Amino acid sequence: MITIKELAKELNVSISTVSKALNDNPEISADTVKRIKELAKLRNYKPNKSAVSLKSSKTNTIGVIVPDILNNFFAKLLYGVESAAAANGYNIIICISNESYEKEVESLQLLANGTVDGFLLAVAEETQTLKEDTHFKKIIEEGLPIVMFDRVLDTIDCDKVIINDTESTYSATTHLISEGRKNIMLINHIDELNVGTLRTQGYINAINDSSSYDNKPLVLSIKKGDEAESIILETLKNNTTIDGIISVDNIAGIKSLNAVKSMGLKIPQDISLIAFASDELVEFSSPRLSTITQHAYKIGSKSVELLIDRLKNGTTKNNYKTVTVDYELTFRETTK
Amino acid sequence: MITIKELAKELNVSISTVSKALNDNPEISADTVKRIKELAKLRNYKPNKSAVSLKSSKTNTIGVIVPDILNNFFAKLLYGVESAAAANGYNIIICISNESYEKEVESLQLLANGTVDGFLLAVAEETQTLKEDTHFKKIIEEGLPIVMFDRVLDTIDCDKVIINDTESTYSATTHLISEGRKNIMLINHIDELNVGTLRTQGYINAINDSSSYDNKPLVLSIKKGDEAESIILETLKNNTTIDGIISVDNIAGIKSLNAVKSMGLKIPQDISLIAFASDELVEFSSPRLSTITQHAYKIGSKSVELLIDRLKNGTTKNNYKTVTVDYELTFRETTK
């Protein structure tokens, strides 16, 4: 890589003259600026990132910690993050916590050495289970802002971007009730996570708020590693009045669909299904699933905006924002 | 962030003493080292990344350019990249080219300013179509090594990690022939990409090499945006002797399965199917697809190894390697 020094030498001017010329400092004569810029272009000069960062104590880099990149939601979100970051001249460094508390701590520590200006992250599952949060506090104390997305912690003061999870299931449940459904089951496949709880709550609220719905809430919790499809099938056989299913995650959604089909039930005449899912999945389901989709891309880009805003304008006494990104309810062939 | 200077001041020693102590320089007395290290730990001192990079002209950061992060293959690959990089103390900066030539050029230029020590990339579709490669040459001339994975360019001298695409379809085809299939169709949904061509070639080779197989190769090319499922269905109706299908990508695999099922054909009695696919997809297919899976994770981690090796040991007159990662053929319920 060519440096300012070499350009200066080649043109017999001082180093600072070159620096000023390249930064369009009006002190330098138009002629000199032209000569310098031409040579710079010719030699493909690019200011050294490390030097600029050292000087300015800004890296223009954002650290992103995602729990699981194979999860389509986070992949989409990363796409939104990358797009927004690139549009604002920021690079992103990605770490994958793998849902591990330790890896999360490690990643934060590793990047908090002047590698990044701030963090974007979704809290790892293990961190939530252990109820740990001091590592986040430490980072914020060090002056590095954090924006949490999707999985956030109430105990941490920082900007947050979340889905309105409660409302999403509330709407879905209300819709099924308005279809005339009398016994709606909610399948929770991710109950250990905060979002699972919120979504379940929305379902329960909708039922409580409805005057026409008589049955009690019916929540089927499936643990990781369980044989989802057979459990669902069993439940349906034992409770033949079930006429609506809301799945809190996409795997359970497809499994339910398979289970319902194998029972010979007609969709959506006998039973309706709505699932949290990604668009891709819909392509592969038949009949095409009615879904609640998270605007993952938007959560990502919004998070970047919040972080950059904070980096530029700083923090003035707890003016942290929590932004809610709307979900989208799409009715296809598995609802009336 | 606390600096060496502040530690020095607090302990009334010189800056260089602190620096040496922290780097276990034997010049410093054990006692002083201990005092300094204790304070450093207490103050959570971390050497400033920019300063170290500037000094050493090494960033310990790898630039990764993927064409599409929503593609499960690349997501998996990134997982492999991140894991291997983290294990070796490297950070990864991710750019998404979105299959665009321009974005690819931009990303390379943007990171070639001392942000990264080298690149890992899969060539964007547009770049392949335009047959552009000077941007890669430029980067390599600047001294930044590139490792290409999955989609590579013959015209560029660099380390490469690829799937043995030709062999993968060769094996799949051979297997179907050994099942007694007499008219095997290959569906190519990505013919504009190099891998599509290679996979098609493997299929053709297998047929040519077989003495028992009489039919000519039958390749159905589907363009982007075409109605894959109806095209496949039409083809099957017009050619009822087809008893085997190999799909070169995962979408076509599922579409074929749906088409075959809707024709009322029995699987695998009447017809066999094998598709390039990700494991996730298999979960959603019924009957469960026999697949050719790419070891995406391994391609990613292997790429990192190659790059780090080159960064550490440099380049000695064209000793570039091309590593082939094996594919995996998994027979499930859509083959005999």
Place this chain on the structure above:
DNA sequence: CTGTTAGCGCGTTCAA
């Protein structure tokens, strides 16, 4: 208008 100088944080001579 141009050049000299200092300093960002660090490691590494060289001198004491």
Place this chain on the structure above:
DNA sequence: TTGAACGCGCTAACAG
């Protein structure tokens, strides 16, 4: 055993 001084590449205050 410790410290002073220099330089990585850059910007900016200050001199000329």
